[in-house]
Amino acid sequence: MFSKLGHGSKEFLVIRICAVLILFYTLYLAGFVVFAEEVNFNRWSAFFENPVNKILTSLFFLAFSVHTWLGTWAVASDYLTPRIFGSMGKALFIGFRALVAVIIALVLTWAIIIIW
């Protein structure tokens, strides 16, 4: 079903599925903080030692990365264009995309190293 969708439909679904994953993880983490009797180093460490939480946190960062990559593409293709910036438009777009790619790669790598 998904593979038969066009480019725009796929992107629309992926960005929303990622948003839902981000929302659920945020609520899950907020639930832990709110309902834990006390949040100290030991409890916090124990929470992230749990393999289920490791997987959920990794999924969150993956969803966050995909959401950011697609979302910033939409923003950049609105504002960083030759229509607005003339001959500089394409360079600005590519520069911005490269910067976002580097930031996402760093955040994702760092997060995976910390979690695992």
Place this chain on the structure above:
Amino acid sequence: MSAAAIPVEQIKTITMSIYRFDPTLDKKPYMQDLVIAIPTDKDIMVLDALHLAKEQEPSLSYRRSCREGVCGSDGMNINGKNGLACVTPLSEVLKRGKITLRPMPGLPVVRDLIVDMKQFFDQLEKVKPYLITKSDNPDIERMQTPEDREELDGLYECILCGCCSTSCPSFWWNPDKFLGPAALLQSWRFIADTRDEATEERLDDLEDAFSLYRCHGIMNCVSVCPKGLNPTEAISNIRNKLLTREKN
């Protein structure tokens, strides 16, 4: 209506701040304040006030035709919000005796309040706003049930004034790629039409990242439509159809 025809005791003055630009004379656009006399015993439309302003300033240019919200010629930006001058009562938009008129945003200005609508109509053309049939013509007309016909209510009434598309930020930034609310409303008008036989092709044409999906649900289009139509809902209907259709 001429200003000279109104008795003195029945007039008050208002200031119309109007966007002026004549590419043959002006290096850049400017706002011109015109003080005009309007009657106090009745409400007039913004278009009537423009006619009075034109008596003072004959070079002032704007489009108009039917003056009753049918032809869609006099779409303009009235105090920051797009609308039809002919069906907008002056009393509704006058603020401290002043009204500001600009051309519809996002399109190239030809002169004063007149914009070049080419980009708008190019996008409309892409959605093939006409019935496409493949089967043989029936002996009489192609029939619809009253229920099927009702599906087109809220869609066929569009007068293509351009108020919606030119108030849409997604259309401002990508007027060549994003079809805009007016064209997408027309697209849904024919997708929803039970007599049309090109639904799959129409949907295929909309499945790239820009044509339809650049709509972010800002809903300026709904807020400004002078006919009270809902392009955002039409776009949402197309999207649902795209995501749920069974493709071969």
